[in-house]
Amino acid sequence: MAMAMAISLPLQERIPRKNTLKRAFELIIFFLLVSLLIYRLKSLEHHGLSTWLFAFICESWFTFVWVLYINAKWNPVEYKTYPDRLLERIDKEELPPVDLFVTTADAALEPPIITVNTVLSMLSLDYPTHKLACYVSDDGASPVTFYALIEASKFAKLWVPFCKKYKIQVRAPFLYFSAVNKPAAETSTDLSSNFRQDWINMKNEYEVLCERIENAVQNSVPCEDLAGDFTAFAKIERGNHPSIVKVIWENKEDIPDGLPHLVYVSREKRPKHPHHFKAGAMNVLTRISGVMTNAPFMLNVDCDMFANNPQIVLHAMCLLLGTKKEKESGFVQCPQYFYGSPKDDPFGNQLIVLQEYLGRGLVGIQGPFYGGTGCFHRRKVIYGLLPDHDKEINKANNFNLLNGKSSEEILQSRFGYSKNFVKSAAHILSGTNENSARGRSDLSGSIDATAQVADCSYESNTDWGTNVGWVYGSTTEDVLTGLRIHSKGWASVYCTPDPLSFLGCAPTSGPGCVTQMKRWSTGLLEILFSNYSPIFCTINGHLRFRQCLVYILINVWGLRSIPELCYAALPAYCLLTNTSFIPSVTEPAILIPGFIFVVYNLYTLSEYLHCGLSARSWWNNQRMLRINSASAWLFGVLSIVLKLLGLSETVFEVTKKDQNTSKDEDTNEDAGKFTFDESPIFIPGTALVLVHLTAIVVSMVRYLLLKSTSVLVQGQSEPGSGLGEIVCSGWVVLSFFPFVKGLYRKGNYGIPTSVICKAAGLAAMFVQFCKWASRD
Numbered sequence: 001m002a003m004a005m006a007i008s009l010p011l012q013e014r015i016p017r018k019n020t021l022k023r024a025f026e027l028i029i030f031f032l033l034v035s036l037l038i039y040r041l042k043s044l045e046h047h048g049l050s051t052w053l054f055a056f057i058c059e060s061w062f063t064f065v066w067v068l069y070i071n072a073k074w075n076p077v078e079y080k081t082y083p084d085r086l087l088e089r090i091d092k093e094e095l096p097p098v099d100l101f102v103t104t105a106d107a108a109l110e111p112p113i114i115t116v117n118t119v120l121s122m123l124s125l126d127y128p129t130h131k132l133a134c135y136v137s138d139d140g141a142s143p144v145t146f147y148a149l150i151e152a153s154k155f156a157k158l159w160v161p162f163c164k165k166y167k168i169q170v171r172a173p174f175l176y177f178s179a180v181n182k183p184a185a186e187t188s189t190d191l192s193s194n195f196r197q198d199w200i201n202m203k204n205e206y207e208v209l210c211e212r213i214e215n216a217v218q219n220s221v222p223c224e225d226l227a228g229d230f231t232a233f234a235k236i237e238r239g240n241h242p243s244i245v246k247v248i249w250e251n252k253e254d255i256p257d258g259l260p261h262l263v264y265v266s267r268e269k270r271p272k273h274p275h276h277f278k279a280g281a282m283n284v285l286t287r288i289s290g291v292m293t294n295a296p297f298m299l300n301v302d303c304d305m306f307a308n309n310p311q312i313v314l315h316a317m318c319l320l321l322g323t324k325k326e327k328e329s330g331f332v333q334c335p336q337y338f339y340g341s342p343k344d345d346p347f348g349n350q351l352i353v354l355q356e357y358l359g360r361g362l363v364g365i366q367g368p369f370y371g372g373t374g375c376f377h378r379r380k381v382i383y384g385l386l387p388d389h390d391k392e393i394n395k396a397n398n399f400n401l402l403n404g405k406s407s408e409e410i411l412q413s414r415f416g417y418s419k420n421f422v423k424s425a426a427h428i429l430s431g432t433n434e435n436s437a438r439g440r441s442d443l444s445g446s447i448d449a450t451a452q453v454a455d456c457s458y459e460s461n462t463d464w465g466t467n468v469g470w471v472y473g474s475t476t477e478d479v480l481t482g483l484r485i486h487s488k489g490w491a492s493v494y495c496t497p498d499p500l501s502f503l504g505c506a507p508t509s510g511p512g513c514v515t516q517m518k519r520w521s522t523g524l525l526e527i528l529f530s531n532y533s534p535i536f537c538t539i540n541g542h543l544r545f546r547q548c549l550v551y552i553l554i555n556v557w558g559l560r561s562i563p564e565l566c567y568a569a570l571p572a573y574c575l576l577t578n579t580s581f582i583p584s585v586t587e588p589a590i591l592i593p594g595f596i597f598v599v600y601n602l603y604t605l606s607e608y609l610h611c612g613l614s615a616r617s618w619w620n621n622q623r624m625l626r627i628n629s630a631s632a633w634l635f636g637v638l639s640i641v642l643k644l645l646g647l648s649e650t651v652f653e654v655t656k657k658d659q660n661t662s663k664d665e666d667t668n669e670d671a672g673k674f675t676f677d678e679s680p681i682f683i684p685g686t687a688l689v690l691v692h693l694t695a696i697v698v699s700m701v702r703y704l705l706l707k708s709t710s711v712l713v714q715g716q717s718e719p720g721s722g723l724g725e726i727v728c729s730g731w732v733v734l735s736f737f738p739f740v741k742g743l744y745r746k747g748n749y750g751i752p753t754s755v756i757c758k759a760a761g762l763a764a765m766f767v768q769f770c771k772w773a774s775r776d
């Protein structure tokens, strides 16, 4: 009876979330924006063309973006998953195999201990271990990373049983043993002696592991006495070496409670061959795992994104196996959350509110974007299969007959010349190994085959990077790849279990943040200008119209910098030229922008409070939006312009990862302070601040002069600038306050003199321009 119940109960629930009040506010803001536009049009002549028209154009853009937001957030949906029911319904032996991918690219920016922690969290997932295989791609070809993984696999033999025995939740040891988590072990009294003893032993072992890795990092050559395994790394250059594939641990007996396979991969790199950054690395991993274990599902994470919920694979399986139509869950995306972030999100990069509202809104349309990490893919979807693939397979068969080509030839033209890989792909496409127990794999025996598929020329004249695998051509390969999947007609689902699925680290420095944002805005714009633009995908493919609008919303992220920057400069222009862009306080129309300002801020603030965040964190995010707009997004647009002109290619600049676990605010007082470097990316923001400070001073002086000559009494009805412009100008200065402080702070917290000089030059030009413009 109980069994029958379990079978009838769903593995997942899709729950639309109520949001009537939010919708009301969104519509109110929309109507206010429209009224503002109408008012501007009607009073255009009265107010003189220049500023009024300029404001009208910017505000039209803001209204357009707002409509895109309303569309994106209109139907929020939540998913609930029931892993217990899954385990009751199917035998553990029948759970499908999953290949786990971890990517790292630079042992200096991504310290091996971070990668090791992520790998350990993968190896200790609550899932039959003989169904898991973990592949680490190292684009840095670093012997230290390889060494660290060997050591980690030894440690894992203790760590994995420990985690499973005591049902530890956080299975990344650095966080488990950190100050944040300590009480969990020390307060446990009942399990007392055994647990405590094991805990202490584990902690010691972990410290030994850290020490070994740290030593290796310091001496950079851990390999002397291990020559055998390390010869592959001898005398190689980072960007110029053959492929290195090493089976670090093979679960030979296929035992369900042993350790999953662990494989190290560094693909071939040659200076003349484009390697397509992470997308290229993911495609190599896909092929290598194809010839080795060929699991029907693949989970991929960045090297810093450890699994925080040990049952995450089971949760994902509820979504992958528990749908009536496979089409509805082409891939399962978990949101990106971060650990150890400074208080109140000073850099505005925790993405909590964004994922909570935009993310869940998308779920109600065609599903979340692919976010590059914390995502479960179906291998066959990555291989380019359409949702109604039975038809496609038939078509392919007919096609074969017509052309007299063998299906193998067809597959080879699509997947490349490796016979082993093509065979594995054929299995996947025909669905023969789906959900079935994996046959005994012989990893070490397939090393030769892997060398072939890790070649840098393997992909030439194949569909890799276009119709198969991760798609090339954008530094946000994740969004682009997800878009391709959506445009084939697949939907995606969101997996948000408690505890949070994965945790990673967000950059915690000014330059780090803006560089990441710049890469994102560049990559997203690349998509807009590529053959895979969402508009084409809707016209020619199966991308749903509303989903297309959301893709456009994020694709134009960078472009938004231009109207935003113009609008931010407008109050300064008005103050300097004594003109206005906002109705004067005596006009009733002032209420429109006034209300927009108040309602919009309350609306965004309520989102933060609703997510349990502080008002401070709301403000920090608002501020960072403005700062990013004047730095990262703007430079994103510039790099696209350079790319379109054929002057330079876009590159993937890896984010520096710090293992920040100290929650101690006292020792970390400077944690949230904005830092700068010499990069020109900070020039526009600095110039904007200088311009506004000048404008405020100039208008004050003018006010005092006028007052002393007492012309001011009738002055109010003059078209000159007034309170509105002053308030706006003040608001801009407030938003850029880290830059204001940066003008006089020292060291990393100060803006370098060279940047200030260049910004001052720009500001002077602007002031000059205002002078010229206001001359009659």
Ligand SMILES: O=c1ccn([C@@H]2O[C@H](COP(=O)(O)OP(=O)(O)O[C@H]3O[C@H](CO)[C@@H](O)[C@H](O)[C@H]3O)[C@@H](O)[C@H]2O)c(=O)[nH]1
Residues within 6 Å of the ligand: 103, 104, 105, 106, 110, 137, 139, 276, 277, 278, 281, 301, 302, 303, 304, 371, 372, 373, 475, 476, 477, 478, 516, 519, 520, 523, 652, 653, 654, 655, 656
């Ligand atoms: O040539 C490269 C460059 C990067 N990476 C890996 O890509 C991942 C993401 O790089 P990171 O510097 O951490 O970028 P983030 O901005 O934090 O990453 C987000 O944005 C990327 C797209 O810009 C996505 O690929 C990521 O999954 C997503 O987490 C890391 O594991 C890197 O090791 C490579 O494997 N090869």
Ligand SMILES: [Mn+2]
Residues within 6 Å of the ligand: 302, 304, 504, 505, 655
């Ligand atoms: Mn990252």
